[in-house]
Amino acid sequence: MITVNGREFPYEEGLTVANLLQKKGYTFKMITVKINGNVIKKDEYETTLIRDGDNVQVLHHVAGG
Amino acid sequence: MDFKVLKSFSYQLGKIIKGYNNRSLYINLNDYSIGEKEVTEMMKDKFIGGKGFGLWYLWNAVTPETKWNDPENEIVIATGPIGGITQYPGSGKSLVVTISPLTGIPIDSNVGGFFGPYLKFAGFDALEIQGKSKEDIVIFIDGDNGKVEIMDIDTESIDSHLIAHALTDMFAKNEEDKKNISVVSAGNGAENTLFGLLNFSFYDMRRKTVRLKQAGRGGIGTVFRDKKIKALVVKFSNTRGDLNCPHDIELIKKTGIKLHKEIRDLDDKQNQMRKVGTAHLIEIMNEYDLLPVHNFKFGAHPDTKNITSKVFKERYFTQNMPDGCWYGCSMSCAKAVDGFELKTGPYKGQRVTVDGPEYETAAGVGANLGIFNPDFIVEANFYLDTYGIDSISFGTATAFVMECYENGIINKDITGGLELNFGNEKAAMELLHQMARGEGFGKIVGLGIKRMKDIFVREYGADREFLNDIGMEQKGLEYSEYVTKESLAQQGGYGFTNKGPQHDEAWLIFMDMVNNQIPTFEDKAEALHYYPMFRTWFGLNGLCKLPWNDIVPADNDMTDNPAKVPEHVQNYVDLFYAVTGKKIDAEELIRQSERVYNFQRVFNIRMGHGKREDDKVPYRSVGPVTEEEYLSRQERYDNQLKEILNYDIEGKSIAERMKVLREYRESQYEKLTDAVYTRRGWTLDGIPTLKKLKELGMDLPEVVEVVKKHLG
Numbered sequence: 037m038i039t040v041n042g043r044e045f046p047y048e049e050g051l052t053v054a055n056l057l058q059k060k061g062y063t064f065k066m067i068t069v070k071i072n073g074n075v076i077k078k079d080e081y082e083t084t085l086i087r088d089g090d091n092v093q094v095l096h097h098v099a100g101g
Numbered sequence: 102m103d104f105k106v107l108k109s110f111s112y113q114l115g116k117i118i119k120g121y122n123n124r125s126l127y128i129n130l131n132d133y134s135i136g137e138k139e140v141t142e143m144m145k146d147k148f149i150g151g152k153g154f155g156l157w158y159l160w161n162a163v164t165p166e167t168k169w170n171d172p173e174n175e176i177v178i179a180t181g182p183i184g185g186i187t188q189y190p191g192s193g194k195s196l197v198v199t200i201s202p203l204t205g206i207p208i209d210s211n212v213g214g215f216f217g218p219y220l221k222f223a224g225f226d227a228l229e230i231q232g233k234s235k236e237d238i239v240i241f242i243d244g245d246n247g248k249v250e251i252m253d254i255d256t257e258s259i260d261s262h263l264i265a266h267a268l269t270d271m272f273a274k275n276e277e278d279k280k281n282i283s284v285v286s287a288g289n290g291a292e293n294t295l296f297g298l299l300n301f302s303f304y305d306m307r308r309k310t311v312r313l314k315q316a317g318r319g320g321i322g323t324v325f326r327d328k329k330i331k332a333l334v335v336k337f338s339n340t341r342g343d344l345n346c347p348h349d350i351e352l353i354k355k356t357g358i359k360l361h362k363e364i365r366d367l368d369d370k371q372n373q374m375r376k377v378g379t380a381h382l383i384e385i386m387n388e389y390d391l392l393p394v395h396n397f398k399f400g401a402h403p404d405t406k407n408i409t410s411k412v413f414k415e416r417y418f419t420q421n422m423p424d425g426c427w428y429g430c431s432m433s434c435a436k437a438v439d440g441f442e443l444k445t446g447p448y449k450g451q452r453v454t455v456d457g458p459e460y461e462t463a464a465g466v467g468a469n470l471g472i473f474n475p476d477f478i479v480e481a482n483f484y485l486d487t488y489g490i491d492s493i494s495f496g497t498a499t500a501f502v503m504e505c506y507e508n509g510i511i512n513k514d515i516t517g518g519l520e521l522n523f524g525n526e527k528a529a530m531e532l533l534h535q536m537a538r539g540e541g542f543g544k545i546v547g548l549g550i551k552r553m554k555d556i557f558v559r560e561y562g563a564d565r566e567f568l569n570d571i572g573m574e575q576k577g578l579e580y581s582e583y584v585t586k587e588s589l590a591q592q593g594g595y596g597f598t599n600k601g602p603q604h605d606e607a608w609l610i611f612m613d614m615v616n617n618q619i620p621t622f623e624d625k626a627e628a629l630h631y632y633p634m635f636r637t638w639f640g641l642n643g644l645c646k647l648p649w650n651d652i653v654p655a656d657n658d659m660t661d662n663p664a665k666v667p668e669h670v671q672n673y674v675d676l677f678y679a680v681t682g683k684k685i686d687a688e689e690l691i692r693q694s695e696r697v698y699n700f701q702r703v704f705n706i707r708m709g710h711g712k713r714e715d716d717k718v719p720y721r722s723v724g725p726v727t728e729e730e731y732l733s734r735q736e737r738y739d740n741q742l743k744e745i746l747n748y749d750i751e752g753k754s755i756a757e758r759m760k761v762l763r764e765y766r767e768s769q770y771e772k773l774t775d776a777v778y779t780r781r782g783w784t785l786d787g788i789p790t791l792k793k794l795k796e797l798g799m800d801l802p803e804v805v806e807v808v809k810k811h812l813g
């Protein structure tokens with residue numbers, strides 16, 4: 037199990053940040069991704085693996101509106 | 102064109118000092134008197150400018166009994182101290198304030214186009230129009246020669262695309278001179294509905310056409326036509342970047358260059374504002390279940406694929422045009438569709454330039470009506486603008502009547518034959534044309550949802566409670582186009598607004614619903630304090646909100662609070678100092694807004710509104726009103742009942758589940774209300790306390806007098 041934005045989400049082997057965003061339907065571009073408090077750069081979403089128990093934050097920033 | 106000058110007034114051209122002319126222009130249309138008024142130090146200290154000035158003048162003009170169509174009601178237009186600079190993107194906004202026909206309280210609208218800056222360069226920090234003319238007039242402010250004229254001009258039409266062109270042609274010496282003119286106009290729809298808007302023009306030198314930006318909300322255009330104003334025209338020929346005579350122009354330039362660079366380097370990777378404007382939100386809102394569909398019942402629809410920004414970009418928006426609505430705005434999001442051939446209405450067959458569509462229009466007249474045809478959206482956009490009708494109120498009010506129609510509350514006899522089912526674009530377009538002609542069922546819909554509810558109950562025996570639940574209005578104003586059911590904070594973001602449910606005070610849905618960043622009532626209340634105050638500040642200074650957070654610095658992620666965009670907040674602090682010479686910090690910026698925000702709240706109370714009762718919201722914005730809605734998100738709602746309320750759903754009917762869910766959600770809103778009022782320094786009835794007003798230095802005798810009556 038991992039946590040995504042404070043809510044539980046099932047862990048699976050080989051899960052990258054990019055996979056997670058896709059699974060959650062997070063298509064918005066103005067986001068910051070943090071794993072255990074560390075910011076992940078956008079060009080590392082494809083290659084960064086999430087480990088079981090990680091605390092992931094996908095912070096969507098307001099735009100438009 | 103034939104014209105007659107009815108009144109002429111000469112004034113000394115002046116010089117702006119650190120962002121202020123220190124005077125405003127007052128016109129009374131009862132007797133055509135024209136004069137100057139001093140802008141005092143008190144006004145600058147406590148109200149800053151823009152909508153602050155508008156609210157102060159309006160307060161002094163009206164009484165608690167004043168109705169929108171009484172002669173003493175005013176329309177005040179002002180930019181702010183920063184307004185008119187050309188070095189920092191988004192610095193040319195005008196703020197318009199009046200008593201709204203829809204709400205009976207002050208409405209304020211923030212609009213682009215060149216009028217506000219030119220008015221300022223012509224010598225005035227604000228234009229205050231009171232009284233009512235007996236005949237149709239045009240007001241011309243000649244900022245080159247120091248002259249104001251009230252004129253009778255024989256124009257072909259008052260529809261904005263025609264009158265704005267005609268007056269630009271009339272007052273410009275030649276093609277080159279057209280960029281020095283800005284026209285404010287309404288249209289036939291503004292005259293015949295209560296949600297009329299104002300168009301503010303600027304001349305687009307590349308397209309060789311007049312462009313229109315809208316002060317949309319709250320029926321300002323209706324007040325304008327009620328005063329028999331056909332148009333306002335301002336002329337100013339020598340626009341330069343230093344006309345504000347700022348305290349420190351080098352600092353302005355430095356701050357501006359930084360932002361221009363961000364926009365150039367990052368916009369394509371971020372929101373693509375330069376390519377599609379705010380239309381990029383259409384698909385995003387759909388993907389996050391936030392796009393209003395069928396009168397806010399649902400948040401997404403498969404056919405949204407037909408109206409995404411990609412479609413508008415590839416088939417409609419003219420690309421590679423710098424579409425700034427004021428000089429120096431490299432965000433240039435004011436997109437347009439060129440050479441669009443109209444298929445209906447009085448201008449059928451003509452090819453026109455359409456300003457937009459922006460997100461709100463596409464969502465309001467498209468998805469919310471179940472119409473996923475981009476041609477319809479562009480055509481409706483054109484007519485709404487030229488007729489002077491607010492696309493948000495039109496969309497939300499039409500969605501309401503469509504739901505009433507589908508529920509049998511109204512029928513073809515009542516609508517004059519219009520089959521107002523969701524998705525019927527022909528009927529929706531006809532309704533729009535009827536509004537401009539002041540005919541048929543369009544005239545009823547043009548009264549807005551609040552008045553329609555009364556009519557449907559009185560005349561057709563409709564169930565008041567059901568209409569209150571599905572009618573997406575609050576304080577009399579129609580909701581703008583976001584679904585808030587799953588975001589308690591945004592229910593408040595709409596509910597606790599001063600003017601009515603417009604999203605320009607706070608947009609917290611992602612922060613709340615998706616990010617889960619503000620889980621407690623106190624967290625939400627903090628956000629509902631900070632963001633409305635921060636965003637109010639744009640309206641005090643003549644600024645556009647978009648360059649604040651629709652573009653962010655590359656390292657914004659690394660900051661403590663990316664949502665606030667700290668570097669841009671610092672830019673604003675620097676700009677205020679650079680223009681006015683007054684040092685502020687980020688806290689004082691919020692206090693400047695708080696003063697005006699609380700003043701506006703007290704203004705509402707003075708007009709008999711603005712208390713807790715007025716901040717209640719329709720249940721459609723909070724949870725599922727109908728079984729159809731519940732079933733569309735059954736898993737989510739069932740889970741909430743089980744997980745949050747420990748409610749055993751086994752064997753329970755949908756109606757029973759809905760009842761429990763409703764009680765819970767409504768109680769959450771009440772708790773949020775308590776928390777927000779406390780954070781804002783208000784009583785639990787929503788009244789600013791004397792302590793709060795004193796702290797802010799807003800304990801003006803007239804303000805205290807109003808508040809005291811209600812504090813008991």
Ligand code: SF4
Pocket residue numbers: 190191192193213424425426427430431432433434435645646647648
């Ligand atoms: S960001 Fe868009 S709306 Fe704002 S000032 Fe620039 S062009 Fe106008």
